[in-house]
Amino acid sequence: MLKQDIAIVWLKRDLRFTDHEPLFNAQKQQLPILLIYCFEPSVMHYDDSDVRHWRFVHQSLQDMQDKLKDHKVQIAVFHQEALFVFEKIQKKYNIATIFSHQEIGNLVTYNRDLAVKDFCTQHNIVWKEYQSNGVIRKLKSRRDWEKRWKLKMKEPPKMVGESNWRFLDIDKVWYENLKGEPLNIEITKPHKSFQMGGETMAWKYLSSFLKDRYVNYSKHISKPALSRKGCSRISPYLSYGNISMRMVYQYTMQHYSTSSNKRAINNFISRLHWHCHFMQKFEDECRMEFENVNRAYDNLVKPKNEAYILAWQTGTTGVPIVDACMRCVTQTGYLNFRMRAMVVSFFVFNLWQDWRELHYLAKQFLDYEPGIHYPQLQMQSGVTGINTIRIYNPIKNSMEHDENGEFIKTWIPELSLVPADIIHEPWKMSAMEQELYKVKIGKDYPFPIVDVEESRKAASDQVYQFKKTEAVKTEAKRILNKHVNTSKQDAKNASKQAAIIDLFNNNTPQ
Ligand SMILES: Cc1cc2nc3c(=O)[nH]c(=O)nc-3n(C[C@H](O)[C@H](O)[C@H](O)COP(=O)(O)OP(=O)(O)OC[C@H]3O[C@@H](n4cnc5c(N)ncnc54)[C@H](O)[C@@H]3O)c2cc1C
Numbered sequence: 001m002l003k004q005d006i007a008i009v010w011l012k013r014d015l016r017f018t019d020h021e022p023l024f025n026a027q028k029q030q031l032p033i034l035l036i037y038c039f040e041p042s043v044m045h046y047d048d049s050d051v052r053h054w055r056f057v058h059q060s061l062q063d064m065q066d067k068l069k070d071h072k073v074q075i076a077v078f079h080q081e082a083l084f085v086f087e088k089i090q091k092k093y094n095i096a097t098i099f100s101h102q103e104i105g106n107l108v109t110y111n112r113d114l115a116v117k118d119f120c121t122q123h124n125i126v127w128k129e130y131q132s133n134g135v136i137r138k139l140k141s142r143r144d145w146e147k148r149w150k151l152k153m154k155e156p157p158k159m160v161g162e163s164n165w166r167f168l169d170i171d172k173v174w175y176e177n178l179k180g181e182p183l184n185i186e187i188t189k190p191h192k193s194f195q196m197g198g199e200t201m202a203w204k205y206l207s208s209f210l211k212d213r214y215v216n217y218s219k220h221i222s223k224p225a226l227s228r229k230g231c232s233r234i235s236p237y238l239s240y241g242n243i244s245m246r247m248v249y250q251y252t253m254q255h256y257s258t259s260s261n262k263r264a265i266n267n268f269i270s271r272l273h274w275h276c277h278f279m280q281k282f283e284d285e286c287r288m289e290f291e292n293v294n295r296a297y298d299n300l301v302k303p304k305n306e307a308y309i310l311a312w313q314t315g316t317t318g319v320p321i322v323d324a325c326m327r328c329v330t331q332t333g334y335l336n337f338r339m340r341a342m343v344v345s346f347f348v349f350n351l352w353q354d355w356r357e358l359h360y361l362a363k364q365f366l367d368y369e370p371g372i373h374y375p376q377l378q379m380q381s382g383v384t385g386i387n388t389i390r391i392y393n394p395i396k397n398s399m400e401h402d403e404n405g406e407f408i409k410t411w412i413p414e415l416s417l418v419p420a421d422i423i424h425e426p427w428k429m430s431a432m433e434q435e436l437y438k439v440k441i442g443k444d445y446p447f448p449i450v451d452v453e454e455s456r457k458a459a460s461d462q463v464y465q466f467k468k469t470e471a472v473k474t475e476a477k478r479i480l481n482k483h484v485n486t487s488k489q490d491a492k493n494a495s496k497q498a499a500i501i502d503l504f505n506n507n508t509p510q
Pocket residue numbers: 221231232233234235236238239268271272273274275276278335336337338340341344365367368369370372373376377380504
C-alpha cells in the first residue's frame with residue numbers, strides 16, 4: 001500500500017506556539033503535519049536530569065494541548081527514544097520533512113541528533129533545523145556576534161496563523177500502541193513549590209515583571225529572598241522554550257519608553273544578551289560539559305571528599321547561608337545568580353572539590369540549561385584562566401544580602417529563634433545563648449565543616465599561583481581567541497577582553 005506523505009514538527013526545548021520558526025515554515029508547506037514530542041528514557045536518566053524538569057515539560061505540553069483543542073488535534077506525545085519513534089512513523093507514513101529547532105543540549109541529545117541525521121539521510125528525509133534564539137551554529141568567529149544578536153532580536157517574530165493548519169489525522173490505534181509507558185505520577189502531578197510550566201505562565205511572569213516587579217530588579221537581584229519577586233523568573237520558560245528570546249526582547253523594548261526605572265530595564269536586557277552569549281560558548285565548545293575549558297587546570301588536583309559533598313548537597317555544612325541556599329534550591333528549583341555563584345564557590349574553593357561533581361546542581365535548577373550552566377560553573381570555579389577568580393565570602397554575603405536572616409530562618413528552622421546579629425555565624429554563640437535560642441550547635445545544627453577563612457586562604461594561595469603558570473596563560477590565549485568578540489577595537493588588548501568577560505560575572509564585589 002502506498003504510504004501517505006507527511007511532515008513532522010519535532011518539538012524539543014521550544015514548547016510554545018508564538019514565534020516558532022519550525023511551525024511557521026511547516027504551515028507554509030502542503031503536507032499534513034504531525035506534531036510530536038518524545039520523553040526519551042536515555043535523556044531522562046542522564047546525570048543532569050530530574051523529575052522537576054520533566055514535570056515542567058509535561059505542564060508545557062498540556063498548555064499547548066489545551067490551545068490545540070479547537071483544532072481537534074493533539075501533539076503526539078511519546079515516552080520512547082526519538083529515533084525509535086521516527087523509525088516507526090517512517091514504516092507507517094512517508095516522512096518528507098522534519099521541522100525542528102537546533103538544540104544546544106548535552107552529550108546524549110547531541111549523539112541522538114547525529115543518529116537522527118543519519119536516519120534522515122538513509123530515508124531521503126529533509127531535516128530543516130532552525131536557529132535557537134541568538135545562538136549561531138558553526139560560528140566561525142565572534143566578530144560581529146553582538147550585531148547579529150541584535151538583528152535577530154529585532155526581526156519580526158515568526159507567527160503561525162490561527163486557521164490555516166493542515167494536521168495529520170493520526171491512526172489512533174497505531175499511536176496508542178506506539179506511545180510507550182505512561183509517565184511517572186511525579187511528572188504528571190503538579191507540585192506547588194515549583195514554577196508551573198507553559199507558554200501561558202511564561203507570558204504571565206514576563207508581563208507581571210514588566211508591569212511592576214522590575215522596579216526593584218537592580219536593588220533585589222543579589223538578595224536570596226527578595227530576588228524571588230524582584231527578578232523576572234523567566235529562566236525556566238526560556239530554557240524550555242515556552243517563550244522565545246526575541247519575544248522577551250521585543251516585549252521588553254515596548255515597555256522601555258514608559259518605564260520609570262530605565263536602569264533596571266537596561267540591566268535586564270543585558271542579561272538576556274548574556275543568556276545567548278553563554279550558550280554560544282557552549283555551542284562552540286561543548287566539551288565544557290566534562291572538561292576544563294582551560295586544559296591546564298587538569299593538573300590542579302582536588303581529592304574527592306564524599307562527606308563534604310554530602311554535607312553541601314543536604315544543606316548541613318554548618319554555614320547557614322550556604323545551607324539555606326542548598327535546601328531552598330532542592331525544594332523550589334530556584335536561586336538567584338549571586339547565591340548560585342556563592343554555593344559553587346564554597347564547593348570548589350572552601351571545600352576544595354572538583355566542579356565536575358556539581359551535576360547535582362543541574363538537577364536542582366528548574367531552569368537548567370546546559371549552555372548556560374557549564375560555562376557558568378567553569379567560570380565560577382576559576383578554571384577558565386581568563387576571568388577574575390572570585391572566592392565569595394559566605395559570611396559577608398549573608399550579612400549583606402540576608403541582613404535580617406529572614407532567608408536563613410525560612411530554610412533552616414533549627415535557627416528560627418536566633419537573632420539577626422548572630423545568625424550568620426551561629427557557632428560563635430555562647431552556651432547560654434544556645435540555650436536561650438533553643439539550638440545546640442553540634443547537635444541540632446552542625447559546626448562548620450571547614451574554617452571559612454582558613455579554607456578560603458588556602459584555596460586562594462593555590463589558585464592564584466596556578467593562574468600564573470605558563471600552561472594556563474597559553475590556554476587562556478586560545479580561549480580568548482575562540483570565545484571573545486574579536487572586533488578590531490577589542491582585539492587590540494587581550495586584558496581588556498578578559499575584563500569584558502568579567503562583566504559577565506555580574507561585575508560586583510564578592
Ligand atoms: C553556577 C551557575 C549556574 C547557572 N545555571 C543556569 C542555568 O542552568 N539556566 C539558566 O537559565 N541560568 C543559569 N544561571 C544564570 C542565572 O543565575 C539565572 O539565569 C537567573 O538567576 C535566572 O533567574 P531570572 O530568570 O529571574 O533572571 P533575571 O535576572 O530576571 O534575568 C533574565 C534572564 O536573563 C538570563 N540571565 C540572567 N543572568 C544570567 C547569567 N548570569 N548568565 C546567563 N544568562 C543569564 C536568564 O535567561 C534569565 O532568565 C547560572 C548561574 C550560575 C552562577
